[in-house]
Structure formats: structure tokens, C-alpha cells
Amino acid sequence: MIELTGVTKSYGALLALQGVDLAVRKGEMFGLIGRNGAGKSTLFQLMLGLLSADAGCVQVDGESVAGPRFRAVKRRLGYLPENIVLYDNLSGVETLRFFARLKGVDTAECMPLLEQVGLKGAAARKVREYSKGMKQRLGFAQALLGNPALLFLDEPTNGLDPEGIREFYQILKTRQEAGTTIVITSHILAEIQQRVDRLAILQGGRIRAVGSVPALRGEANLPLSMEIVTHSDDTRALVEALQRTPFGKLTIRGRHIVFECQREAKMLAIAALSPLSGHIADLQIQEPSLEDVFLGCMGVDA
Structure with missing residues (x-):
């Protein structure tokens, strides 16, 4: 057109x-x-x-x-x-x-x-x-x-x-x-x-x-953000499991654990968490937003 x-x-x-x-x-x-x-x-x-x-x-x-x-x-x-x-x-x-x-x-x-x-x-x-x-x-x-x-x-x-x-x-x-x-x-x-x-x-x-x-x-190859919500404040088992995987820095806020991983490692992250599913109340995967993509193209650290 x-x-x-x-x-x-x-x-x-x-x-x-x-x-x-x-x-x-x-x-x-x-x-x-x-x-x-x-x-x-x-x-x-x-x-x-x-x-x-x-x-x-x-x-x-x-x-x-x-x-x-x-x-x-x-x-x-x-x-x-x-x-x-x-x-x-x-x-x-x-x-x-x-x-x-x-x-x-x-x-x-x-x-x-x-x-x-x-x-x-x-x-x-x-x-x-x-x-x-x-x-x-x-x-x-x-x-x-x-x-x-x-x-x-x-x-x-x-x-x-x-x-x-x-x-x-x-x-x-x-x-x-x-x-x-x-x-x-x-x-x-x-x-x-x-x-x-x-x-x-x-x-x-x-x-x-x-x-x-x-x-x-x-194309931007931006990481995904994954947030885990545990059933209790005891996050030790999940943190130890995640620390054995090649993912980004963990952020812990009470029952919430947030970490980043590359897109190609998403299934690896899910597989690492699968044996610990009994500890997990919720899992959210956040794709990079259009704003993230735009800032990445502009060479700006979001």
C-alpha cells in the first residue's frame, strides 16, 4: 500500500x-x-x-x-x-x-x-x-x-x-x-x-x-523476567536450586523471587523449577515490553 x-x-x-x-x-x-x-x-x-x-x-x-x-x-x-x-x-x-x-x-x-x-x-x-x-x-x-x-x-x-x-x-x-x-x-x-x-x-x-x-x-535479545511466589517465607530450597542454574541475579522480597534469563533458557528455568513445584504458589513470566525494545534499539539501558 x-x-x-x-x-x-x-x-x-x-x-x-x-x-x-x-x-x-x-x-x-x-x-x-x-x-x-x-x-x-x-x-x-x-x-x-x-x-x-x-x-x-x-x-x-x-x-x-x-x-x-x-x-x-x-x-x-x-x-x-x-x-x-x-x-x-x-x-x-x-x-x-x-x-x-x-x-x-x-x-x-x-x-x-x-x-x-x-x-x-x-x-x-x-x-x-x-x-x-x-x-x-x-x-x-x-x-x-x-x-x-x-x-x-x-x-x-x-x-x-x-x-x-x-x-x-x-x-x-x-x-x-x-x-x-x-x-x-x-x-x-x-x-x-x-x-x-x-x-x-x-x-x-x-x-x-x-x-x-x-x-x-x-532481534533485541533482551532477557525475560521471571517471578516466583512461594507458599511460605521459606525460599531456601528454591533459591538454592536457582543458584545452580546460569540465570541472572536473584532478587528476594518476602515470598517473591525475581530473576532474569535469556529467552533460549526459558525452558531450562522451568525444568529447574519443576521438581520444586510443591513450593511454588505462582509463576509469572514477563516478556520485554515494547518500551524495553525501543530503549534497547536507542542504546539506552532500561
Whole structure:
């Protein structure tokens, strides 16, 4: 659905993107993560045709964003910028009808969309009376106008409460199941960890890593964390057994024993604990989080 080859973009002396190669498959939810200034917003604007690359090629749905036929492709795109600007003197439904006319979309879509994003009861209120989260919902509704084939969402849950975030991703899941391709950025890595199919990590204008979260975990070779809860405060037998194995440092807190082991040693750890199962009340295995993977790629000790 999206293909970038050797894309470079600079702003004067600042090199924002350096030789970026990236492909987003049709129908997937693809994440872009990176520190502030990593190049995510520039990449978004290039894929939307709002900026021109200094070098390289950007294609969306088979068309170059610099070509004459991309205008037709743009009509099938939806975009929610990180900082959406709305007209305070318009109501919610008037705002959505305004965007619908700009996009050439039937205004009959507006009220059902407002209901879908939870703004039906506030449709007639002026935008100036909306909270930050309500404005974000309205911005999301405008991105959904026209049932776009491709959605670009830049920090889309900014200002939403937990319930709003859950509803937002439920809508996205439904759209994706219907065939929509979604590109999303978020600084809340735990939020997208279980939701994206694949993601790219940007650093200094370059793609540092691309893949699914499990694949990136494997590439990062980060240790697992294992926590044992014993039946009593007497942990001696378990500690002695673990000390005979090649695992990391043990941390003991009352009935809790925590240690790290490499992924390939997980079954060895379980085998070492099996004869002592009568002493164990619970065992939890914690995979490295997306935040751990991200910091590892950035060269930061988590």
C-alpha cells in the first residue's frame, strides 16, 4: 500500500530523513515510533503528499505522491494530525459537514460518525465548549469521513481518557477488518504494543528496525523476567536450586523471587523449577515490553 525507497528530506542544514526504505502492507496496522525529532511527522507529510522528498521515491497505492494521478489517491486518505486546529465558532456537526464538503463526501455521514466517536450528544455545541478529548474525537471523525482506504493517525489518543482510548481502538479494529490500512504514531508504547501488526523504529531520520513486536524482541535479545511466589517465607530450597542454574541475579522480597534469563533458557528455568513445584504458589513470566525494545534499539539501558 505504501512504499518508500531511498527517501531523503532536509530543512536547510537539518537532515530530517536519510535514505529511508519502508513498505506498509495493505490492510495492516503499522506503527511509527521514535523520539521527538526522529522524523515521524516529516515521514507522515511525505506520504500524504504535503511535502516533497529531496531524493528517493514515495508511492501510495501504486502512485507516486509527486505524480499527477496522486490527486485521486488523496481522496481515499484520512489524516488526523497531532495538533488539530478547529473553528471554535462552529458546532461539532457544522465542523464535520465543513470537512465533508471539502472532501466531496455526503454530509449524511456526519451524524452517524459523531455517534460512533461518542459526540452525538454534543453535536450542536460549539467547538469552543469542547474539552481536549472531545476535540480529538471530532478530529478522528473527520479523518473517517468518506470511509478512507488509508488512515494516517499522528498521536491520535492525545487527550482521550482510558474509555475513549478503548473505543478508539475498537473503531480502528473494525475499520482494519474491513480492509483499511492504518499508519499510527504514539509515544504511549504500551498502548500500541498489542495492537499494531508491525512497526518501525526511527532514530535520527533513519529506520533503525522494522518488524512485529515479537520479532523485534527476538532481534533485541533482551532477557525475560521471571517471578516466583512461594507458599511460605521459606525460599531456601528454591533459591538454592536457582543458584545452580546460569540465570541472572536473584532478587528476594518476602515470598517473591525475581530473576532474569535469556529467552533460549526459558525452558531450562522451568525444568529447574519443576521438581520444586510443591513450593511454588505462582509463576509469572514477563516478556520485554515494547518500551524495553525501543530503549534497547536507542542504546539506552532500561
